[in-house]
Amino acid sequence: MWHGPLPSPTPRRRPVSGEAPAPGPATDPAQPLADRLAALRERVAALVARRGADDPTAGDPLRGLYLSGDAVRHRLRGEAEAGGPPPEGWAEPEPPDGAAEPGDRLGLLARRLGLTPLDTTVLLIALAPDLDRGFEPLYGYLNDDVSRRRATTGLALDLCGLLAPDGAGAAARARFHPSAPLSAYGLLSVEETDRPFLGRSLRVPDRVAAHLLGDGAPDAALAGYVTELPGDPADEPTAPDDRLGALLAAGPAIVYLREHRDGDGLARAAAALRAAGRAALHFTPPAAPRRPDGGTAEAAPDERGPVAALLREARLRDCAVVVAPLPDEPGALMRELAVPDVPVLLCGTRPYDPLWCARDPLVLEAPRTRAGAVDTWEAALGADAAAADLDLAAAVAPYRLDGERIRRAARSARALAALEGTALTSAHLRHAARQQSASGLERHARRIRPDVGWADLVLPDGPLGQLRELALRARHRDRVLGDWRLSAGGGRGRGVLALFAGDSGTGKTLSAEVVAADLGLDLYVVQLSSVVDKFVGETEKNLERIFTEADRTDAVLLFDEADAVFGKRSEVKDAHDRYANMESAYLLQRLEAFDGIAVLTTNLRANIDDAFTRRLDLVVDFPFPDAGQRLALWRHSLAHVPCAEGIDPGPCAREFELSGGSIRSAVVTAAYAAAGRGGPVTDADLLTGARREYRKGGRLVLDDTGW
Structure with missing residues (x-):
């Protein structure tokens, strides 16, 4: 006896040549x-x-x-x-x-x-x-x-x-x-x-x-975990991957894309799936349950949530699955997703561990997401990009965002411009792009939203030119180090590192803030109290967390008083010297693999190890201001302060050798004195402030009755 299937639906008459197709439910599921x-x-x-x-x-x-x-x-x-x-x-x-x-x-x-x-x-x-x-x-x-x-x-x-x-x-x-x-x-x-x-x-x-029945709505069990991966070539800042695309077009495969930075793997997966002509579901796994000791526990088979529904949805739609990011313990998830009939692409920053899954995936390195993906920004902004009077390439050059985050940033920028009732500007784009960067650095560093510009710097032409070069390097590092293959190799990153050396108050921190403002990035000042630890090895762990987060964040990282961490190595005479040298050796290795923008400041350049100096892109020396620069600093500090008619800061600039930070403090003292009596700032107020700064520095000044 032959046991066949149910009869196929009854065939319908085909229209003859020239005849319009008969209306009916022929395509109704x-x-x-x-x-x-x-x-x-x-x-x-x-x-x-x-x-x-x-x-x-x-x-x-x-x-x-x-x-x-x-x-x-x-x-x-x-x-x-x-x-x-x-x-x-x-x-x-x-x-x-x-x-x-x-x-x-x-x-x-x-x-x-x-x-x-x-x-x-x-x-x-x-x-x-x-x-x-x-x-x-x-x-x-x-x-x-x-x-x-x-x-x-x-x-x-x-x-x-x-x-x-x-x-x-x-x-x-x-x-x-x-x-x-x-x-x-x-x-x-x-x-x-x-x-x-x-x-x-x-x-x-x-x-x-x-x-x-023809319903395309996804399973309710996947709500909050699954979105459709866009398939428009203009949506992603990564070129199509023909080789991986050909692999996916040939049949189901499981691939692990190791990322250098969150989002790199997702961009390559989208490009490969476009090349293969396949739709995909982007799956964000739920957080793993916590063990009593604070670690993560692998879920039991009946507690794995929406994974089974995800695979079923992929089979129903005949599409691939992209998992990003991976959970901390991805073994159970990878074993459940390792099926022979659904293409699966997993994206993570950790090296692949064979213990995760018995069916080893194809492990590939995901190329780094390039900064300044102008075409992707233009596609996301649509008509607003053409209508806005802005240099889009310069505005988005520092941001390494994947297609999805670019689209979200574009929506936020348009909403911000609509709220203010103005046309789209570079400020709107930069504000929205900063919101899409990871914020993990705030656990280890103090964030500063730059509110200064090049006009706020009073420096000689030499240091000022080097600062502009630093911003230039940050914008074009992908082209020079990547496209033109000028990276030194050996696993080195594409980071930009600079050392600002000079006396206290000469403008090192302010200059770092100006560079960050010019790039449209936030400035994160590393708190040494959160880095240095008395226990052996803990300082390196804290620094690793900071560097890892900085690699994931579009920001400028500032190590203030860097000689406390990046000091010279010394001859080993006891255990303290040995561990101090180990800390310096770790930093030397980590700086070479760094992929972000970092600025080190020091008052004592001689205390910085020469090996660190060799790895720096720029060393900017901040000189103590001469009389002319001091006068410019006095006038700049008084620019927004109500002053008495005929006030002249020239005598203070000539007679008091103060740094820019001390001059600002003197002006603040004078401003408080004027505000207390309800009048403008006078020459006497400036003189009082200058003398106070001199005394704070431990230097002698004449009596208040005269110079």
Whole structure:
């Protein structure tokens, strides 16, 4: 006996040449299902007729609620003897070319997942009560229990002609095993496992039924975890990856993309999937549960949340899965996602550990996301980019953002411009782009939102030119070190490192803030109290956290008083010297792999180890201001202060050798004195402030009665 599938939907007449296609539900997914259900209804009717033949309880309205003597004797005689031989299975073969009718989602799904005709038939039998309530009483009758209105394994096999009087064979029963396609792919659930095998209920998940009816809404279990990965080439700042794309186009594969920075792997995955012509779901795993000792615990199989629903959704849509970022302990997740029929791309910053998964993925290095992806910004801003009067390339040059974060930044920038009622400006773009950078540095450093510019610096031409060069290097490092291959190799990063050396108050911190403002980045000042630790090895761990976060953040990192950490190595005379040298050796290695922008400041350049100096891109010396620069500093500090008519800071600039920071403090003292009496600042106020700064420095000044 051949047990074939349910008949395919009834073919429809094709229009003749020149004739418009006849309107109808030919592409409506519900119509092919309705055709299949009609054939199933005939099969059910035949089985009902066979069951009812010679059944003394067939007309009993309480049939199924109790067993009468006649019913028991009827059962003992056997249904085959009472009702004749079981009917043959459906005999209509599959279409010879294996093609399904357009809109026949069940047929397409069966062919894509390699389901057998028996699998397809069982799936339809289990699905029928969810699509047509008319099957419920019929199934209740055939189950001999009016309260059980879903198909059972026994009923499904009987409808397929596979339930012999002595029970189903092993091959037929195996189609309901948890490892069989229907259950393994999440298309069918065998419930009530405490019942005998043939009496267990079959249920089709609501998401599968919705998909077969043409509903494209994702599973509710994936809400908050899954988004569709965009497929527009203009959306991503990474060039198409033809080799990885060809691999994904050839068939399912599992790939681990190791990132240097969060977002690098996602950008490459999107480019490769575009090259392969495949859609994808971006999955953000839920946080792993915490153990009592503070670590993370791998979830039990029944606590893995939406992973099973994710794989089922990928199978229904025939798309890939991209996981980014990976959880801290990715082993359980990778083992569950390592399936042979769904392409999976995993993105993480950690090196691959073979203990994570028995099926090793293809491990690839994700290229770094380039800064200043102008085309992606233009696509995200749309018409606003053309209407705005701004230099887009210069505005976004420092930001290393992937396509999704660029789109979010563009939305925020447009919303900010609309709130202010102005056209889109560079300030709006920079403010929005800063919001998309990681904020983990705030746990280790103090953030400064720069509010200064080049006009606030009073420096000689030499140091000022070096500061502008520092900003230039930060903007064009990807082109020079990456495209032009001028990186020294050896795992070195593309960071920009500078040392600002000079006496206290000469403008080192202010200059770092000006450079950050010119780049449109935040300035993070590292707190030495949060870095240096008395316990051996803890200082290095704290510095590693800072460097790691700085690599992930578009910001300028400032190590103030850097000689406390980047000091000279010395001859080892005791354990203290040994561990101090180990700390310096770690910093030397870490600076070479650094990928961000860092500024070190020191009052004592001679205390900085020469090995650190060699790794620096720029060393800017800040000289003590001469009389002319001091006069410019006095005037700049008084620019927004109400002053008496004819005030002249010249004598203070000539007579008091003060740094720029001390001059500002003197002006603050004078301003408070003027505010206290309710008048403008006078020459006497300036003189009082200058003398106070001299005394603070431990230097002698004349009595207040004269110079």
